[in-house]
Amino acid sequence: MTIRITEDEAETGGYAFVDLGRPAPSALLSFRRQDAEPRHLGAEGWQPEVAWLAPLSISERDGRAVARFGPNVVDRIEELVPIEIVAQDGTSFGVVSWPFITPAPAGYGILAAAPVAPLSLTETAARDVSPEVPVVADAENAPASALDPPTPPNAARASLPLAEVTVERRPRVWPVAAALFLGLALAAAGGAYVYRDDLRMILAAWETPQPTSSNTPPVVEQAPVTLAAPSQEAPRPSAAELRQRYTRLIEERASAPAFLDLGETALAAHQGGTAFRAFEEADPVANADAAWQLARFYDPSNPDAVARTAARPDAVRAAYYYALWRNRSPRHTDALRGLCDANTDLAGRDERLRTICRP
Incomplete structure (x- = not known):
């Protein structure tokens, strides 16, 4: 065995x-x-x-x-x-x-990403400090103008002395008013006919609908707005669920498509270790997609953070997986050519990379 x-x-x-x-x-x-x-x-x-x-x-x-x-x-x-x-x-x-094994979070770090140090107590406290509020240090020795509240305007007015009101007698004016009223009555009688015609015109104008002014915008009745319900994304599977699914596929001796599907699901859930192992089980020698995914984990030009949680950049290993499908897959061939062109210095020192990059 x-x-x-x-x-x-x-x-x-x-x-x-x-x-x-x-x-x-x-x-x-x-x-x-x-x-x-x-x-x-x-x-x-x-x-x-x-x-x-x-x-x-x-x-x-x-x-x-x-x-x-x-x-x-x-x-x-x-x-x-x-x-x-x-x-x-x-x-x-x-x-x-030797297969891929997820490195220990605080282990020797052959493949593990460097952990991020937590904030110190000093840094945490510095973020919570609020701006200082000015405070009067010595209230007893402060000037009276600074301590006394302002006097309301009504109170200042109330403190003023009341002014004397003097009532002056005026002569009676009723004879003049009577003569004026008589003159107005005669004038009204003379213009009664004119007033009657004007009144008729005013009433007719009230009954006739007036056109809308051009400056007034027409009233447009708006249909009620219906708010769309917020879209809800499906929850991501947990790391434990993905590991259980991986173990179940191993026990069932599942086919390559099942492992590829698990790998893509694990990538979407930011579980790089499970994704790597799933792609490895899909057999990169016989499956171009599995070889591509594994090469991307190691490719130094790949900025994906999920890949960095499972493997450190390694041009030699990336070239190995790309080369598995060289001249059979255009994307593998182009990626391998770009990787070799970007690592000519390393190829001069590393015989394995130099051999893989050789046309």
């Missing part, structure tokens, strides 16, 4: 189960990479000498030894690196291509 490595879903990252495929004669294991030197994983990282590492726990399932390791191993082995696992007595369990 072959080695199978699966992530410990009970943790938020950095832990994995290593199913050795058969019983282990010793609990101490050695991890040896096959692609570069130094090749032995030790307590402080990769080293030239052989190191024997003890798992956090080891159990037996159906005659197979299953060891559980934490960030000191998981976060230090990158995805796709060929690893040989050897027991202390020299028994080799074989070589496995």
